[in-house]
Amino acid sequence: MNQFLAIVIDGIIYSSWLFIIAVGLTLIYGVMKILNVAHGSLYALGAYAATAFGGYWLAQGYPPIGSYGMLVLAAVFVGLVAGPLIERGLLRLMYGKDEVVLVLVTYAVFLILEDMTKLAFGVDPLSIPEPYGLLGSFEIGELMYPTYSLVLVLVSVFVAVALALFLGRTRHGKVLQAVIHDREIASAVGINVSRVYLVTFTAGVMLAALGGALTAPTISVQPGIAAEVIVLAFAVVVIGGLGSLGGAALGAVIVGMVRAWAVHKWPEVELFSVYAVMALVLIMRPKGLFAAPEARKI
Amino acid sequence: MGKMFVRAVAGLALAAVAAYSGAADAQQKRDKIRIGFVTFLSGPAAGPFGVPARLAAEAIVEQLNAGKVPAPYDTKGFGGAPLELVVIDEAGGTTKQVSEFRSLVSRQNVDYVIGYISSGDCLAIAPVAEEMKKVTVLFDCGTPRVFEEASYRYVFRTRPHATMDAVAAVRYLLEMKPAVKTYGGINQNYAWGQDSWNDFDLSMKALKPDATVTTSQMPKFGSGQYGAEISALLQSRSDVIHSSLWGGDLEALMMQAVPRGLFRRSQLILVAGEPYLHRLGANMPDGTIVGARGTHGVFAPESTLNTWLHKAYRTKADHDPNYPAYSVALAFLGLKAAFEKAKLEQLGGKGGKEEMEKAPGVGPGDEQLIAAFEGLSFDSPSGRATMSLGKGHQAVMGTAYGTTKRVGGKVTVTNIKRYPAEAVTPPEGMSSPDWIKGGMKK
Numbered sequence: 001m002n003q004f005l006a007i008v009i010d011g012i013i014y015s016s017w018l019f020i021i022a023v024g025l026t027l028i029y030g031v032m033k034i035l036n037v038a039h040g041s042l043y044a045l046g047a048y049a050a051t052a053f054g055g056y057w058l059a060q061g062y063p064p065i066g067s068y069g070m071l072v073l074a075a076v077f078v079g080l081v082a083g084p085l086i087e088r089g090l091l092r093l094m095y096g097k098d099e100v101v102l103v104l105v106t107y108a109v110f111l112i113l114e115d116m117t118k119l120a121f122g123v124d125p126l127s128i129p130e131p132y133g134l135l136g137s138f139e140i141g142e143l144m145y146p147t148y149s150l151v152l153v154l155v156s157v158f159v160a161v162a163l164a165l166f167l168g169r170t171r172h173g174k175v176l177q178a179v180i181h182d183r184e185i186a187s188a189v190g191i192n193v194s195r196v197y198l199v200t201f202t203a204g205v206m207l208a209a210l211g212g213a214l215t216a217p218t219i220s221v222q223p224g225i226a227a228e229v230i231v232l233a234f235a236v237v238v239i240g241g242l243g244s245l246g247g248a249a250l251g252a253v254i255v256g257m258v259r260a261w262a263v264h265k266w267p268e269v270e271l272f273s274v275y276a277v278m279a280l281v282l283i284m285r286p287k288g289l290f291a292a293p294e295a296r297k298i
Numbered sequence: 299m300g301k302m303f304v305r306a307v308a309g310l311a312l313a314a315v316a317a318y319s320g321a322a323d324a325q326q327k328r329d330k331i332r333i334g335f336v337t338f339l340s341g342p343a344a345g346p347f348g349v350p351a352r353l354a355a356e357a358i359v360e361q362l363n364a365g366k367v368p369a370p371y372d373t374k375g376f377g378g379a380p381l382e383l384v385v386i387d388e389a390g391g392t393t394k395q396v397s398e399f400r401s402l403v404s405r406q407n408v409d410y411v412i413g414y415i416s417s418g419d420c421l422a423i424a425p426v427a428e429e430m431k432k433v434t435v436l437f438d439c440g441t442p443r444v445f446e447e448a449s450y451r452y453v454f455r456t457r458p459h460a461t462m463d464a465v466a467a468v469r470y471l472l473e474m475k476p477a478v479k480t481y482g483g484i485n486q487n488y489a490w491g492q493d494s495w496n497d498f499d500l501s502m503k504a505l506k507p508d509a510t511v512t513t514s515q516m517p518k519f520g521s522g523q524y525g526a527e528i529s530a531l532l533q534s535r536s537d538v539i540h541s542s543l544w545g546g547d548l549e550a551l552m553m554q555a556v557p558r559g560l561f562r563r564s565q566l567i568l569v570a571g572e573p574y575l576h577r578l579g580a581n582m583p584d585g586t587i588v589g590a591r592g593t594h595g596v597f598a599p600e601s602t603l604n605t606w607l608h609k610a611y612r613t614k615a616d617h618d619p620n621y622p623a624y625s626v627a628l629a630f631l632g633l634k635a636a637f638e639k640a641k642l643e644q645l646g647g648k649g650g651k652e653e654m655e656k657a658p659g660v661g662p663g664d665e666q667l668i669a670a671f672e673g674l675s676f677d678s679p680s681g682r683a684t685m686s687l688g689k690g691h692q693a694v695m696g697t698a699y700g701t702t703k704r705v706g707g708k709v710t711v712t713n714i715k716r717y718p719a720e721a722v723t724p725p726e727g728m729s730s731p732d733w734i735k736g737g738m739k740k
Contacts, residue, residue, distance in 0.1 A: 013525050017523060123339070123340065123344040125345045125546050127553070129553050132554075132557065143558075145558065146558065217553075218523070218553060219553070223340055224342040225522065225546070228518075228520045228521070263515065263529075263530055264529070267515050267527075267530070270517065
């Protein structure tokens with residue numbers, strides 16, 4: 001198999017993972033204009049919940065295939081508990097304040113969740129490797145890939161299509177778009193903005209947790225994973241344009257492909273390559289590739 | 299009247315200064331000895347290294363205070379004085395650690411500091427310890443630069459530096475697989491990963507000059523996703539893959555690489571693999587060459603002290619001690635040996651355990667302790683260490699490597715080969731890269 005094909009396949013797999021971890025971040029920003037720094041901790045919480053739910057399932061001797069359901073259930077659980085708790089309990093009190101204040105608030109949530117995770121799960125690494133190997137592997141040329149990677153690609157495509165259809169084709173999606181365009185007018189025409197915020201934030205948290213839950217079988221879940229992910233997720237959404245679903249997808253593909261190319265062709269610059277691309281994009285389009293033009297308000 | 303007053307004040311001031319410096323220099327009287335212990339309690343290094351180190355420190359201090367450590371360490375505490383630990387989290391970077399160190403010395407009034415797993419922290423703390431004149435024992439960091447690029451009076455390191463990890467790995471590899479033609483690596487992109495790869499690469503060039511490098515992968519520390527790196531390594535078709543990955547990064551690499559058959563194609567060397575033998579289970583392939591950064595853990599020689607450490611550590615944990623726990627034992631026992639050697643000299647060179655315990659409040663001053671510590675040889679659960687490098691401040695020991703083999707579902711290490719210190723460590727006054735490039739002459 002030639003190197004080019006390996007770069008493309010590795011790039012697609014990495015891009016899919018990046019999209020899953022970044023899409024919740026861009027959704028929350030698009031609707032609520034909150035740069036949610038706690039996104040990384042919610043990803044970590046999803047990963048920890050996946051080890052707990054999946055571990056319990058496997059320990060009971062239930063069919064291993066059900067562990068995939070446990071990963072999704074873990075993400076839903078984290079979303080339904082942490083989402084409303086953070087949005088109703090904290091963020092609701094901060095709406096209307098400067099975006100920087102909200103960044104600081106979510107940073108505080110990030111730190112609190114980091115410590116709470118340590119209190120709840122300890123500092124020893126946890127793992128749930130079973131779902132990763134359960135589906136076997138497939139070969140492309142001389143390289144073997146785990147089928148689980150294919151699942152990640154399919155999930156990311158499903159999430160992207162489902163979100164696009166929801167936003168473009170459903171009434172609730174159009175309500176959401178109205179809030180994105182102008183909160184005040186949306187409120188004036190009778191849209192319950194407060195409820196839209198609650199649902200959006202919960203969905204964003206669920207997506208962050210889904211990213212963590214689906215990543216858990218491939219890594220060792222331990223303190224520190226939150227910070228690594230939030231930096232990458234920011235790079236992806238900044239390249240694509242904060243708040244843009246298409247932008248997150250394109251940002252993920254660009255970062256994934258550039259990183260795969262660097263690893264194969266020039267490993268010394270792998271670390272630098274992602275941020276070099278980000279800098280380049282921001283020089284040319286300071287608001288990202290998919291940023292919508294802003295109407296000037298009087 | 300005025301002159302008399304000035305003379306009286308000057309006299310009192312001189313007397314105070316003399317009394318203070320005398321106390322500091324000759325001997326220190328204390329009810330207990332406070333030891334600042336710095337290790338990772340949070341962050342990625344906490345689980346595999348930091349927390350085992352803290353558990354080991356707590357177990358060792360309890361055993362020392364109870365006088366339950368085998369001879370020659372059976373005197374209670376240090377020379378009869380009980381020990382008290384002040385534990386500090388090493389996470390947060392070098393700037394924070396320098397502040398924490400200053401606080402340990404000036405606010406917490408610790409007598410000695412034992413600590414530091416990160417090489418970056420060791421390089422940052424050593425000059426501060428020197429400036430504050432606080433005896434500090436570095437227990438786990440590996441960079442040879444601490445004593446190869448500077449000279450310290452108050453700083454000691456009781457474990458060997460990391461050069462031997464790579465040199466011994468190459469010696470072992472060439473004994474086991476002399477026909478190696480190509481080699482690649484995957485190491486974290488920071489000081490430890492880069493140094494380890496450079497030392498391995500230089501050692502291969504010195505001992506197997508016809509072998510060539512295929513690829514050197516340097517993923518970000520904490521990256522966690524290694525799909526592209528594994529593809530690149532698979533395509534490189536290297537005979538050997540060197541890795542110094544540790545913690546969650548190592549576990550993630552193994553979880554992702556084993557199902558893809560990477561190590562069926564290439565011989566894997568894990569220079570810091572020992573703590574993960576049991577954690578990785580099925581993801582630790584048979585035939586992996588592993589090291590423990592010294593004769594620690596499964597490589598520790600059978601001895602009363604080794605048995606003692608196992609038992610003591612198991613009172614705090616549900617697993618056997620790994621190499622950071624052995625490094626902690628080296629630090630505490632080395633400092634104790636130096637302290638008691640100095641105290642015995644203070645007591646006129648006569649007597650032993652009973653005499654020291656009769657005078658628990660008497661202890662050596664820092665200058666006496668340093669004189670006793672420099673060049674000291676002492677026993678430990680890992681074997682005998684000698685402070686023979688860095689003008690007597692850097693320990694040397696032999697090391698060992700082995701190959702994994704699953705027996706009855708449990709990962710064991712076979713074909714263990716031991717290397718004496720002089721075969722894997724540069725002599726005094728020579729830098730590690732120069733020594734390796736020069737053919738590693740004893």
